[in-house]
Amino acid sequence: MTRTPKEGDEAPTARKRNYPSDTTDAEWAVLEPLLPVPACRLPWGGRPEKHPRRNVVDAIRYVNDNGVKWRAVPVDFGIPWRTVYGFFQRWRASGALARIHAELHEQVRLHDGLNPRTVAVILDSQSVKAAETVGADTRGFDGGKLINGRKRHLIVDMRGMPLSVMVTPASPHDSIPARDQLFRLSLAHPEVTVAWADSAYGGTLTTWAHTVLGLTLKTVPRRKDQDGFAVLAKRWRVERTISWIMRARRNVRDYERLISHSEAHLTWTFITLMTRRLTRPPRPPRSQPHPVEPATTHNPKPIRIRTRQPGTIRLAPVIPPGTSPSHPGGKDTLSPTTP
Incomplete structure (x- = not known):
């Protein structure tokens, strides 16, 4: 049943795209x-x-x-x-935003010629200052960064595309909310088997992830001669993702009263990033490894991942006694074993 337009109703008209943020x-x-x-x-x-x-x-x-x-x-x-x-x-x-993000992530990987599901991820966090609109119950003080605000926890694949985004007060240690985030990741992406992170995620978290989730968590330590920021293997990918976040000015500081709204703004940033990625030519694979990562001497074997459960379950045929597995219809041709 369609609604008859009445006088005074605004007709849906196409507007001119005036801003860089508009969709093409x-x-x-x-x-x-x-x-x-x-x-x-x-x-x-x-x-x-x-x-x-x-x-x-x-x-x-x-x-x-x-x-x-x-x-x-x-x-x-x-x-x-x-x-x-x-x-x-x-x-x-309603969860529609999270569903859109998940579907776009699979489309981007297929667009780049990769498996829609990834088995390796990278973890990191970012502390940002909170505005006066953020309540005291959802903010905290990060003693390491000397920031009073909130902390964003990211899990990305090897291309830097995010799989999981979570916002917490900045006061807890990174390893504490990481348990909740890794548990959610294991439910949504059970195919993930290995994760890289900095030394803050080491210790008991590594043992817990391996025992409870069956996930291998590897830490990438700082260099011995490192003074200040330095590009580290694996971790540079998630650091690049954090720089993508800061391109959207709404994410430079946290203004949201609700943590869920902070996560929604981050999700919209990634949705914009992935839709633009899908409208461009696929990114070619690297011809040379990254300078901070060692070159591989052999080609890894392709990994086949079942993304959907089969509709039916195939059972092995029942083999009657006295018949051979290689010849189900005939007599057993194997000679009996002697004591």
Whole structure:
């Protein structure tokens, strides 16, 4: 049943793309099929959406990329700021945002000619200052970085594409929230078998990950002659991902009252990154290894990963007594063993 437009209703019109954060036609072709189904198309029905979804997505990306307040959404989007914030909150609360992120991650890996599932990941964290809008119960003081705010915990694959994002107060040691994050990762991605991290994730966490999750956690220590920041093997990939986060000005400082909204802004940053990656030519593999990583002398064997469970289970045929496994239909041709 369709709703008849009434006088005063705003017609969904295409707006001119004025901002760098706006979606291109190629990006919208990738992102539109992943968005939740409108309520008016569901069996229980709902009010038809008044504003084009592309304008809604562009407005959310504008807030995320430019770091403005929700009340400062430009009027040329043609959408009230409360409506934009409502879509941002509903898609986050319903789990649609996490589903879009997971599907885009698999598409990016397929786009680059890789297996959609990865078996190796890298862990790291980033402490950021919190604004006065962040309550005392969701913030803490990081004694190592001397930052009063929140901490972002990231798990990325070997291309730097994030698999898991979690935000906590900055006060706990990295190894404490890492247990929760690794447990969630094992549920969503049971194929992951090895992870690299810095020395802060060592100690009992390594034993716990191997015993409970069956995950090999390897630490990449600092160099003996290191003074300040230095590019380290494996860890440079997640450090590069953190630099991608800081391109979106909303992520430079944490302004969100809810931790879930901080995670949503990080997820939108990665969604924008991956949609743009899908509209460009695939990234060729490295012709030479990274300077800080040793070169491999042999080609590793390809790994086959079953991403979906089979619909049926094949059972081995029952072999009657006296028949040979190699000749099920005949007599046993093996000679009996003598004592």
